[in-house]
Amino acid sequence: MSLLSVRSLRVTYGGIEAVRGIDLDVAEGELVALIGANGAGKTTTLKALSGMVRPAGGRVTYKGIDVTGMASHHLIRQGIALVPEGRGVFARLTVEENLAMGAYTRNDPPGVSADLDRVFELFPRLSERRAQVAGTLSGGEQQMLAIGRAMMSRPRLMLLDEPSMGLAPLMVQKIFEVIQSISAQGVTILLVEQNALLALEAANRGYVMESGAITMEDAASALLESPQVREAYLGQ
Amino acid sequence: MDIFLQQIINGLTLGSVYAIVALGYTMVYGIVQLINFAHGEVVMVGAMVALWVITALAGSGTTLPPLVIVLIGTLCAIPACMAVGYAMERIAYRPLRNAPRLAPLITAIGISIILQHLAMLIWSRNPLAFPQIISNPVFHLGGATISGVQIAIISLSLLMMAALTLLVYRTKLGVAMRATSENPEIAGLMGIDVNRVISITFVIGAALAAVAGVMVGTYYGIAHYTMGALLGMKAFSAAVLGGIGNLAGAMLGGMLLGVVEALGTGYIGNLTDLCHVSWISSDLAERCAVDGHVILFGSNYQDVFAFVVLILVLVFRPSGLLGERVSDRA
Ligand SMILES: Nc1ncnc2c1ncn2[C@@H]1O[C@H](COP(=O)(O)OP(=O)(O)OP(=O)(O)O)[C@@H](O)[C@H]1O
Ligand SMILES: [Mg+2]
Numbered sequence: 001m002s003l004l005s006v007r008s009l010r011v012t013y014g015g016i017e018a019v020r021g022i023d024l025d026v027a028e029g030e031l032v033a034l035i036g037a038n039g040a041g042k043t044t045t046l047k048a049l050s051g052m053v054r055p056a057g058g059r060v061t062y063k064g065i066d067v068t069g070m071a072s073h074h075l076i077r078q079g080i081a082l083v084p085e086g087r088g089v090f091a092r093l094t095v096e097e098n099l100a101m102g103a104y105t106r107n108d109p110p111g112v113s114a115d116l117d118r119v120f121e122l123f124p125r126l127s128e129r130r131a132q133v134a135g136t137l138s139g140g141e142q143q144m145l146a147i148g149r150a151m152m153s154r155p156r157l158m159l160l161d162e163p164s165m166g167l168a169p170l171m172v173q174k175i176f177e178v179i180q181s182i183s184a185q186g187v188t189i190l191l192v193e194q195n196a197l198l199a200l201e202a203a204n205r206g207y208v209m210e211s212g213a214i215t216m217e218d219a220a221s222a223l224l225e226s227p228q229v230r231e232a233y234l235g236q
Numbered sequence: 237m238d239i240f241l242q243q244i245i246n247g248l249t250l251g252s253v254y255a256i257v258a259l260g261y262t263m264v265y266g267i268v269q270l271i272n273f274a275h276g277e278v279v280m281v282g283a284m285v286a287l288w289v290i291t292a293l294a295g296s297g298t299t300l301p302p303l304v305i306v307l308i309g310t311l312c313a314i315p316a317c318m319a320v321g322y323a324m325e326r327i328a329y330r331p332l333r334n335a336p337r338l339a340p341l342i343t344a345i346g347i348s349i350i351l352q353h354l355a356m357l358i359w360s361r362n363p364l365a366f367p368q369i370i371s372n373p374v375f376h377l378g379g380a381t382i383s384g385v386q387i388a389i390i391s392l393s394l395l396m397m398a399a400l401t402l403l404v405y406r407t408k409l410g411v412a413m414r415a416t417s418e419n420p421e422i423a424g425l426m427g428i429d430v431n432r433v434i435s436i437t438f439v440i441g442a443a444l445a446a447v448a449g450v451m452v453g454t455y456y457g458i459a460h461y462t463m464g465a466l467l468g469m470k471a472f473s474a475a476v477l478g479g480i481g482n483l484a485g486a487m488l489g490g491m492l493l494g495v496v497e498a499l500g501t502g503y504i505g506n507l508t509d510l511c512h513v514s515w516i517s518s519d520l521a522e523r524c525a526v527d528g529h530v531i532l533f534g535s536n537y538q539d540v541f542a543f544v545v546l547i548l549v550l551v552f553r554p555s556g557l558l559g560e561r562v563s564d565r566a
Contacts, residue, residue, distance in 0.1 A: 052421055076427040088422040090415050097411050104412065105427035153427070 001064070003028040003188050004049070004157060009058035011041070011048050018044040020212040021058065026157070031180075031189045033199040033220060035233055036209035042192040043085050045209070046159045049190070050082035051075045062157070077105050079156035083163060085192075087146040091135030095126050098134050098145055102152030112152070119148035122178060140171040147178060157188045164195050176202055196233035200224050208233070238379030243502035244495060245377070249386045249455065251494020252393035256448045257471030258478065258486035259400060260441030266481040267417040267437045268333070273344035274324060276468015277351035278317050278442050282449025283366065283459045284359050286313040290367045302369040306454070313446040320351070321442025322435055330431070348465070355461040363460045366453035389451045396444060397487050403440075404483060413437060417481075466539060470497075473546035479559020488557060493542055501538040508532035 002025040011019040019041045026032045036042050047053045049060060051072030060068045067075060072082075081102075090098050099119060103112045120127035123144040129137060134145055143163055150158055160179065164172040176198055183189050183202075193199035200206050200220045208216035208229060216223065223229045257279055264272045286309035293305045300308075328347055332340045373384045404410035416423040416433045424430050452467065453459045474493040478485025509531050511524035523530050549556060 050425060052425070072421075072424040073427050073429050076425060082425055084422065084425065088419065088425075090418050090422065092418050093411065093414060097414075100408065100411060101415050101423070101426045101428070104408070149426075 002026055003030075003063065004190070005061045006049070007059045007061075009045070009048060009060065010056045011044050011053055012056045013044075017056075018212055019048065019055075022209070022212075022214045024207060024214065026188055026190050028188055029183075029186055030205065031183045031191065031203045033196075033203035033206040034190060034192045034209060035194075035196040035199055035206060035229075037232075038194075039211075040209040041212040042209055043161055044212075046082060046085075046161050046190070046192055050080060050159055052082075076153055076155075079154075080159065081150040081153045081155035081157070082159045083146045083150045083161060085161035085165070087139075087142045089134040089137070089142050089145050089149070092133055094131050094133055095137070095145060096130045098149050099126075099152050102149035105153060111154070115152055115154065119151055122181075123148055140167050140174075143167060143171070143175060144178075147175070147182075151182065155187060157190070158182065159190050159192075161192045162194055163191075164193065164198065172198065196229070197224075200229075239502050240499075241378050242380035243498040245380055245382050245386065247495035247498030248491060249389050249494070250498060251474075251491035252390050253448050253451050253455075253467075253490075254471045254474045254494050255487045255490025256393050256396060256444045256451075257467060258475040258490045259397070259483065260445050261472050261475040262478070262480055262482060262486040263413075263437050263441050265475070266483075267413065267434055268329070269337070270329060270340050271344065271472065271480075272324075272329075272438075272441075273341070273468070273472075274347035274351060275441065275445060276464035276466075276471065277348050277355075278320055278324075278445040278464070279449040279452070279467055280355060280459075280461060280464030281320055281351065282313040282317045282446030283453040283463065284355055284364075284449075284461075285316045285446075286310055286450045287364060287366050287453060287459050288359075289313070290369065294367050294369050302371070306370055306450070310447060310450045313450055314443050317442040317446035317449070318439045321438040321445075325435055325438040330434075348468075352461055352465070359459075359461060361461065363458050366457050366459045368454060368457045370454070385454055389455060392447070392451070396447065400440070400444070401483065409433075409436070470539075470542040473542045473549075476556055477545055477549050479556025482556065482558045485556055485558035492557075493545060496545060497538060497541045500541040501535045504533050504537055505529075505531045505535055 004026040006024040008021045048055045054069050163175050203220040206220045206223045260275045289312045290309035328343050374381050412428045420430045474489040475486045478489025509529050514521040514524040
């Protein structure tokens, strides 16, 4: 049975239908990629799954319970963490305060401080800048912080929205290594990416989204071989 | 008597009250970008409730020491004001959270009128004597005097400001408040119940306002259902002076405004005494010879200074003294 199961999910903004009845499944421990062109509705999908927008229709089941329309501050307590598009770090809070906010829902100080060490180990740059306000970090450092912050909640399902956006190739590589290591630790991941090649290489399975609908769904390796995907998203 | 030193002392006393009230404006603005024009009325409610309780206790022939009576009055005013602050946000502002900004602003003015008139119905339209039951020794300081009440107002305000700063910068709730003020959507993702944090912000501001109400009541010995309006406007000016949304700014702005107002009031009569320039007309010289002074603006102009400061800030430095823009690279 899948950890996350989405059925006929619809999201509208005013009159515009940004997500038009999609189905999507993510099994426990899987790393699933969701790729698609600009404006396809990927961010909107993640926003609906993390409670930032209310779906206009459909059903979201997580851990077997109906979480459709649940507010984000409840969903995080269920173990769903989002690394939002554009990072969304708190620019006026320090690195350490940002990470503390990631652990806001937790009441086990020893566990939190162990996870803080883990994040600093993974991202030594953040450790050096722990007392600095996040607004002064570079784009790549902010992305590390956004991922570290999501890790601090010890999520069972992590949603990532274009973590490689605007980063230099070396940093992109680093971020993908981190995502794979988080996945290797058993965290289930739904990854939205423009960089379809990297995303599909990292993922087990993938979905292709176009104009608010899912148009393809397959094993990641199969999508990498698919002529349509190669032409539209891999530039080959 | 040393007018300068005396007015500094008076100004710091007044400024402490402005600062405490300004904090309420600035905290609420910081978190929901709303100017809660009804905040001054919360101060009035605090003064009135305290007046009620203190009058009742003092008249009951109790053997409680006066200081304890005032303390009890304050401890009754605080929850009353917290309830008003909570209800205000819950009933009036929350439904308008996503409305155009003019809507909550007009609502704020409406609430302020409602609160004033409710207070008028409960506590009458007449100025009430605020019981001044605690002994108020006067100390000499240089060429000036400072009273026990003044010392209490200044030190209690400093204490509350320190406590608030610790809360906002050193506790998890405080970090959550700052996170919410920066980006409520992302704060929600962290698990912060944004509505709750906003409620808490209103309630803390109201608690500070309650204490401020007791302070002004005790200081001036009078309370009136309209007393919150002018005080509120001045505290709002102080918050703008410091940089609205900025805690340290509200504290600095409040203190500065108090001092400016006191010094202005202390010197305006002398500064606008036309007899300094009696040579410009023989009529004037004659009057000066008779009266000694022809004062253009007397100390009854005291309420003007806050608004002159407000206008100057809005013209020359709209972001206020400490209101700097932090660049968002995100
Ligand atoms: N807040 C909003 N109000 C109105 N329309 C919106 C809003 N957010 C997104 N949309 C519209 O919904 C559609 C889907 O947007 P979404 O951000 O989900 O796309 P995306 O797949 O994440 O694109 P990108 O790859 O550029 O990030 C777009 O047409 C967009 O214009
Ligand atoms: Mg997007």
